[in-house]
Amino acid sequence: MDYINGMIALIGINLLAVLGLSLLTGFTGLFSFGHAGFMAIGAYLTVWFSMKLGVNFYAALLLAALITGGVSLVIGRITLNLKGDYFIIATMGFAEAIRLILDNFQAFGGARGWPGITTHTNVVNVWLINLIGVVILVNIIWSRHGRNFKAIREEELASQIIGINVFRYKMISLMISAMYAAVSGGLFAHYMSFIQPKMFQIIKSTELTIMVIFGGMGSVSGSIIGAIILTALPQVLLSLDAWRYVIYGAAVIFIMIARPQGMMGGFELTPAQIKGKLAALKEKRTKKGVA
Amino acid sequence: MTTFLQQVINGLSIGSIYALMAVGYSLVYSIMNFSNFAHGGVIMIGSYIGFFAMTVAGVPFPAAFAAAALGAGLVAVVVEKAAYGPLRQRKAPFLYYIISAMGASMFLENIVLATIGPDFRTFPNVLGSKPFQLGELMIGRLDLAMFLISSVTLALLVYFIEKTKTGMAIRATSYSERASALMGVNTEKVIFIIFIIGGALAGIAGILFGMKYTVFPTMGNITMKAFIAAVFGGLGSLPGAVLGAVLLGIIETMTSAYLSSTWRDLIAFGLLIFILVVRPSGLMGKNNEDKA
Numbered sequence: 001m002d003y004i005n006g007m008i009a010l011i012g013i014n015l016l017a018v019l020g021l022s023l024l025t026g027f028t029g030l031f032s033f034g035h036a037g038f039m040a041i042g043a044y045l046t047v048w049f050s051m052k053l054g055v056n057f058y059a060a061l062l063l064a065a066l067i068t069g070g071v072s073l074v075i076g077r078i079t080l081n082l083k084g085d086y087f088i089i090a091t092m093g094f095a096e097a098i099r100l101i102l103d104n105f106q107a108f109g110g111a112r113g114w115p116g117i118t119t120h121t122n123v124v125n126v127w128l129i130n131l132i133g134v135v136i137l138v139n140i141i142w143s144r145h146g147r148n149f150k151a152i153r154e155e156e157l158a159s160q161i162i163g164i165n166v167f168r169y170k171m172i173s174l175m176i177s178a179m180y181a182a183v184s185g186g187l188f189a190h191y192m193s194f195i196q197p198k199m200f201q202i203i204k205s206t207e208l209t210i211m212v213i214f215g216g217m218g219s220v221s222g223s224i225i226g227a228i229i230l231t232a233l234p235q236v237l238l239s240l241d242a243w244r245y246v247i248y249g250a251a252v253i254f255i256m257i258a259r260p261q262g263m264m265g266g267f268e269l270t271p272a273q274i275k276g277k278l279a280a281l282k283e284k285r286t287k288k289g290v291a
Numbered sequence: 292m293t294t295f296l297q298q299v300i301n302g303l304s305i306g307s308i309y310a311l312m313a314v315g316y317s318l319v320y321s322i323m324n325f326s327n328f329a330h331g332g333v334i335m336i337g338s339y340i341g342f343f344a345m346t347v348a349g350v351p352f353p354a355a356f357a358a359a360a361l362g363a364g365l366v367a368v369v370v371e372k373a374a375y376g377p378l379r380q381r382k383a384p385f386l387y388y389i390i391s392a393m394g395a396s397m398f399l400e401n402i403v404l405a406t407i408g409p410d411f412r413t414f415p416n417v418l419g420s421k422p423f424q425l426g427e428l429m430i431g432r433l434d435l436a437m438f439l440i441s442s443v444t445l446a447l448l449v450y451f452i453e454k455t456k457t458g459m460a461i462r463a464t465s466y467s468e469r470a471s472a473l474m475g476v477n478t479e480k481v482i483f484i485i486f487i488i489g490g491a492l493a494g495i496a497g498i499l500f501g502m503k504y505t506v507f508p509t510m511g512n513i514t515m516k517a518f519i520a521a522v523f524g525g526l527g528s529l530p531g532a533v534l535g536a537v538l539l540g541i542i543e544t545m546t547s548a549y550l551s552s553t554w555r556d557l558i559a560f561g562l563l564i565f566i567l568v569v570r571p572s573g574l575m576g577k578n579n580e581d582k583a
Contacts, residue, residue, distance in 0.1 A: 031389075078568050079567070079568075084385060085526070086567060086571050089518075089522060090563075090564060093519075093564045096560045097557060097564065100556050100560065101557065104557070202515075210394075213390055242404040243405045245401035246398055246401045246402045248397060248401075249394045249395065249396070249398030250398055252390060252394030252397065253395060253398070256378065256383075256387050260378075260383060260387055
């Protein structure tokens with residue numbers, strides 16, 4: 001039971017970071033291979049606030065998110081003018097730089113890590129925070145601002161021409177996604193009770209992006225499905241040892257080749273839709289019963 | 292002054308390995324316009340092939356090199372056919388290539404981890420360890436070999452690209468794939484050739500790197516450095532990749548010698564960010580509207 005609980009919590013922690021990234025990647029069309037860096041900042045700041053300064057856990061999460069959002073604006077200011085490959089490389093460079101700084105920062109334990117963190121994270125608060133995260137994200141996406149993000153994704157130049165401040169919206173998108181990543185990092189730290197810069201390597205960033213793409217770009221429910229499947233998969237295949245990442249790698253290539261639009265392919269699965277489907281099913285059944 | 296020159300020598304030797312890796316990266320970028328993140332996996336496989344050729348099969352040093360180059364070239368082509376080929380037919384955006392490359396890198400790294408295991412393995416010392424003395428400067432035998440082998444390989448590559456007909460096809464395709472295809476260049480064949488060449492260079496770099504340090508499944512991560520070198524010199528430009536690699540090697544050894552080795556990687560990534568901000572096209576790259 002503990003094992004299942006742990007897995008559900010871990011899925012929630014990944015999901016939060018993936019939700020943020022979904023806004024940046026799926027809805028704004030910017031690809032980052034550096035969000036583990038924001039997770040790292042969030043994790044270390046949360047731990048610093050809660051363990052060293054004695055701030056309440058939730059307040060610490062919020063503070064860490066705000067500061068990480070600020071950091072992301074600085075990084076965005078520098079990198080958001082770059083395009084395509086170059087933006088990806090830049091985000092990668094920043095994430096690695098953050099990790100290496102933490103590696104050398106002895107006050108936070110350096111490369112050896114920070115042990116003995118009190119566990120505050122559990123299944124309940126992770127999924128409550130995720131629920132809040134989903135509600136906020138969906139509201140952003142369905143607002144006027146959400147349409148602007150999508151417009152930038154589809155046609156940057158045209159968006160600029162019709163008067164959308166492209167750079168500003170990219171900044172906002174990056175900031176929100178960084179804040180989600182920061183909270184995810186904070187939850188992660190207080191779940192593992194030990195953090196180390198090594199946990200936030202490039203591979204972690206790419207894992208998050210892969211989850212978004214696997215689920216389907218431009219679909220919140222897709223991101224949720226992607227995060228659940230791809231976090232659970234290596235855990236379920238635990239007995240296969242190193243082979244499970246061989247399968248994971250092959251699965252990523254397969255998805256890119258066979259279903260590049262991802263699982264959901266830009267479509268949403270909303271509660272209303274599910275209800276409608278169920279109602280339709282019921283109606284069909286009753287009709288059959290009458291006949 | 293002696294320390295300084297000594298560091299330049301060390302920097303040149305490590306920089307020459309970076310150059311072999313960076314050129315492979317840049318070659319693929321110049322034709323296909325995406326960063327081939329599976330390159331690290333190919334380097335690692337090449338290193339293992341060389342290692343087993345020398346220890347298990349017991350073949351001489353030059354034959355191990357040939358085996359590593361050939362094997363890595365084949366792996367690179369297989370990756371291309373399996374992970375990129377189908378995307379090319381669909382004309383997929385560059386991001387799909389990058390994700391696919393990430394998947395391929397994960398696949399290669401873990402298949403070695405699952406079959407050969409995570410141990411660090413040391414190459415047999417075939418060159419001897421007595422360094423050459425040049426006044427007060429010491430030149431390690433392996434360092435010299437690294438520099439010479441890399442230089443010869445790169446010189447051959449330059450000759451191939453500049454002087455042969457196939458080389459001309461590569462240059463034309465990198466300039467404009469569509470126009471070259473219309474002029475009768477078989478671009479599929481060009482892509483096949485650049486992956487063979489890039490893979491072979493990766494194999495040679497892998498065996499040299501393995502001899503300098505050790506062989507292990509995650510050694511492919513070193514390509515991050517080669518990648519920085521390629522961006523530094525200008526992605527897609529071969530002379531740029533070599534220049535960037537040599538400069539990066541020297542900067543790294545200087546940092547280790549005069550500052551601290553813990554700062555080495557941070558300086559490398561700092562350099563990457565600095566270049567991207569100040570001059571994204573790199574030292575010798577073409578200025579392209581799309582990049583900045």
